[in-house]
Amino acid sequence: MSNQFHIQDWVKIKNGEIFNSGKLIFESTEKELTLFLKECYEFLEIKYPKFHKMDGLSKLGILGSEIIFRKNKSTKDTALVISNNASSLENDKQFQESTKTFASPALFVYTLPNIVLGEISIKYKLQSENAFFISEDFNAGLLKDYSESLLSSEKTSSVLCGWLDLQNGEYDVFLCLVSKEKNIPFSEESLKKLYCAENDKPTHRT
Amino acid sequence: MTNLHTELKESIIEQLNLEDMEPADISNDEPLFGDGLGLDSIDALELIVLLEKDYGIKLTDPAQGKEIFVSINQMAQFIEENRTK
Numbered sequence: 075m076s077n078q079f080h081i082q083d084w085v086k087i088k089n090g091e092i093f094n095s096g097k098l099i100f101e102s103t104e105k106e107l108t109l110f111l112k113e114c115y116e117f118l119e120i121k122y123p124k125f126h127k128m129d130g131l132s133k134l135g136i137l138g139s140e141i142i143f144r145k146n147k148s149t150k151d152t153a154l155v156i157s158n159n160a161s162s163l164e165n166d167k168q169f170q171e172s173t174k175t176f177a178s179p180a181l182f183v184y185t186l187p188n189i190v191l192g193e194i195s196i197k198y199k200l201q202s203e204n205a206f207f208i209s210e211d212f213n214a215g216l217l218k219d220y221s222e223s224l225l226s227s228e229k230t231s232s233v234l235c236g237w238l239d240l241q242n243g244e245y246d247v248f249l250c251l252v253s254k255e256k257n258i259p260f261s262e263e264s265l266k267k268l269y270c271a272e273n274d275k276p277t278h279r280t
Numbered sequence: 281m282t283n284l285h286t287e288l289k290e291s292i293i294e295q296l297n298l299e300d301m302e303p304a305d306i307s308n309d310e311p312l313f314g315d316g317l318g319l320d321s322i323d324a325l326e327l328i329v330l331l332e333k334d335y336g337i338k339l340t341d342p343a344q345g346k347e348i349f350v351s352i353n354q355m356a357q358f359i360e361e362n363r364t365k
Binding site (some may be wrong): 112123126127175176177178179182183 | 296297298299302318322323326327329332333
């Protein structure tokens, strides 16, 4: 089974920079999250008005997926296996704040981390397996095992997996597309290496 | 167009995050849902909140929204008749 699958493409969004397969494709000095996300949206020339209604986590998920799926067309069965540390805490806090006056339905609907999987599935018309894990740190072993299990059992021919974290306005996104397409062999080591490659100071231990 | 019509359009754009839209882009008789502005069910709930927050109107039956949120004209008329602030 080893090396049967490969990391076909990957994206990293952190500290105002977007890397795609190791290459810097966008950078910004904008510190305010909402404005930075809008800059990325405009840079990628996405035409998807629903984007503006999403919470930060979903916006990050859409931006990362867009970069990957523009180059590598998704299929109906492309699975999603994503994890993070903060769950949907960023939005949860905003929702809690809104309950002091008028609870916002638009914030309420994003008070679960796996909503981002639904948003990605809707945008790219996926009808696939998906899972969202909460873990203390970037857990390459978990992502590798779960994704490989889906691929090996032929439930899917490709998996978008990775780390999608947002807390206190700081974002850390690492998504990679795994399939049989030859590139970097899919292993725990290669996931760790790529995640850390543009991460001088990872938010979490690996 | 009355001040209320303009105010409503500005509130809707802000509250529902309708980026890249200006009040002038919304016609008074344009359907807010479906083919018009394309709002969805969560937007409808946000509009119910907007009515209470900005105009002191509490809808006891959410189904009422179907008749009120037909267009800006319809909303403005309902607000004029029922506002408490």
